[in-house]
Amino acid sequence: MTPPSSATPRHWLMKSEPEECSIDDALAAPGATVPWTGVRNYQARNFMRDGMQVGDGVLFYHSSCAEPGIVGIARVASGTRADPTQFDPASPYHDPKSPPDAPRWLLLDVQALRKTRLLGLPELRQHPELADLRVLQKGSRLSITPVDLPHWERIMALLDTQA
C-alpha cells in the first residue's frame, strides 16, 4: 500500500549564522534541540507552517561567515508554534506589528543529529547535478528551502567523501 503523499519524507536546508547558533551550539543544546527562532520571511515561515513535518531531514548550513556551507545533519523535531521573540521588545527579532492574538511569526524545533565535514559553497558549485539547489541560485536569500530527494542523496554521498 502506498503511503499518502503527506507522509512522504521531505528534506530542507536551513541557514544559521554560526555566531548565532552553530552546529556545535545545536549539538550542545539539551537534547541537541534548538528552537529555530528569528525567521522573518513569509516564504520561509510558510515552509515551516505548511510543508515541514516532524522527522523531515535538514541540512544544517552556516551562512554569513568565512566558510559558508553545509556543516551538519538535523531533523525537524516539532510542529510550529509562535516565535516568542516577536513580542519581546528587547529582542532583535521584535516585531511590534505582530498581533499577539494572531502571531505573525512561527518557529519549530530542530534537532541536530551529527556534524559533518564542511561541504562548502565552492564545492557544491562544482557538481552540475546540484545546480538547481536553491541555495546555489544567484541572490538566494531564503533561510529555509526545500531540497529534492536526489539532491539530498547526492549531498549525503558527498559528505561521505573527502573534500
Add this chain to the structure above:
DNA sequence: GCCAACGTTGGC
C-alpha cells in the same frame, strides 16, 4: 567593507 539581489513599505 562592498555591493548585488531581494523583500517590504508606503505614497500616490
Add this chain to the structure above:
DNA sequence: GCCAACGTTGGC
C-alpha cells in the same frame, strides 16, 4: 495596484 525608496541578506 504601481513602483521608488529603503532595509536586509549574504557571498566575496
